[in-house]
Amino acid sequence: MVDEAFKELYQELTNSHLIHWLDTLPKQLSDWSKDCAASHPSTPKHRWYKSITHLPVIQSELIELKDKFKVQSTEKLTIGEKQGAIHQLKQLMPWRKGPFDIHDIFIDTEWRSDFKWDRVKNHITSLEGRWVLDVGCGSGYHLWRMLGEGAKAVIGIDPTELFLCQFLAIKKLINQKLPAYYVPLGIENLPALEGFDTVFSMGVLYHRRSPLDHLLDLKNQLKPGGELVLETLVIEGDESQVLVPVDRYAMMSNVYFFPSIKAITLWLSKMGYVNIRVVDVNKTSFEEQRKTEWMQNESLSDFLDNQNPSLTKEGYPAPLRAVFIANKP
Numbered sequence: 001m002v003d004e005a006f007k008e009l010y011q012e013l014t015n016s017h018l019i020h021w022l023d024t025l026p027k028q029l030s031d032w033s034k035d036c037a038a039s040h041p042s043t044p045k046h047r048w049y050k051s052i053t054h055l056p057v058i059q060s061e062l063i064e065l066k067d068k069f070k071v072q073s074t075e076k077l078t079i080g081e082k083q084g085a086i087h088q089l090k091q092l093m094p095w096r097k098g099p100f101d102i103h104d105i106f107i108d109t110e111w112r113s114d115f116k117w118d119r120v121k122n123h124i125t126s127l128e129g130r131w132v133l134d135v136g137c138g139s140g141y142h143l144w145r146m147l148g149e150g151a152k153a154v155i156g157i158d159p160t161e162l163f164l165c166q167f168l169a170i171k172k173l174i175n176q177k178l179p180a181y182y183v184p185l186g187i188e189n190l191p192a193l194e195g196f197d198t199v200f201s202m203g204v205l206y207h208r209r210s211p212l213d214h215l216l217d218l219k220n221q222l223k224p225g226g227e228l229v230l231e232t233l234v235i236e237g238d239e240s241q242v243l244v245p246v247d248r249y250a251m252m253s254n255v256y257f258f259p260s261i262k263a264i265t266l267w268l269s270k271m272g273y274v275n276i277r278v279v280d281v282n283k284t285s286f287e288e289q290r291k292t293e294w295m296q297n298e299s300l301s302d303f304l305d306n307q308n309p310s311l312t313k314e315g316y317p318a319p320l321r322a323v324f325i326a327n328k329p
Contacts, residue, residue: 065148110295130197140167192220
């Protein structure tokens with residue numbers, strides 16, 4: 001199923017202005033597939049792919065992506081079919097980005113990613129007819145919502161194999177050819193394509209050891225005049241204020257830099273972006289990030305100080321997120 005998904009992407013690229021990406025992408029994905037095939041059968045990934053093959057094939061009659069993610073069929077699943085599908089989907093836990101309401105199955109993910117989307121969508125340039133890249137796309141939830149806003153084609157990149165499997169599971173259940181694609185690579189593995197009208201990077205910057213290089217990598221994917229949508233954790237302070245956690249932040253170990261809003265604005269300017277603006281600042285709430293039946297690991301309430309929820313367990317300021325929009329000249 002993975003190879004078939006890649007073939008659909010290749011067909012899309014063949015008939016587009018991004019045909020030059022095919023000079024490198026098939027070889028990269030072929031190498032990636034070989035590495036996956038060489039992994040030991042006892043690893044979880046084999047269970048993930050098996051679960052996808054066991055999901056039912058259903059004809060979707062209603063696909064709603066603009067105001068929410070909801071997919072329905074005129075023929076409802078039997079109780080047994082529904083329970084079987086839920087069992088297979090739960091083999092792909094933890095589900096972090098969503099939620100997905102599909103064939104009367106509600107995948108209540110850790111993050112209410114629709115909250116973030118609602119904060120972002122009214123500030124960006126219309127996606128109607130645009131080619132969109134979502135860097136660090138997770139399960140691909142926002143890819144479907146981008147299609148709902150009229151994007152011509154959306155491509156998500158994320159090297160996490162579980163997230164790829166979640167995307168493929170949803171794609172199979174939708175069971176219609178829609179121009180949403182997933183590439184299991186990091187942005188550092190992409191050539192400078194300079195072919196996207198809009199590039200999203202949401203919840204990625206603080207995971208990068210070199211955030212300025214990340215901003216340049218994003219810029220290299222944009223067409224001249226294209227739009228960057230950057231969402232990341234921030235702190236209070238002036239242009240020189242950057243938090244570098246000693247060890248963990250909110251119990252996350254793979255984090256590096258938490259700049260102030262003014263610092264990120266300066267970074268974007270130094271990297272050559274123009275028309276830089278901050279369109280949203282939001283403190284992460286327990287309604288937006290929490291444990292659910294589909295994500296039973298620790299979540300936001302476990303990451304904050306029990307006595308003072310304005311601080312993380314480590315004593316740093318609680319998560320504050322900002323959305324920046326900028327353009328490539």
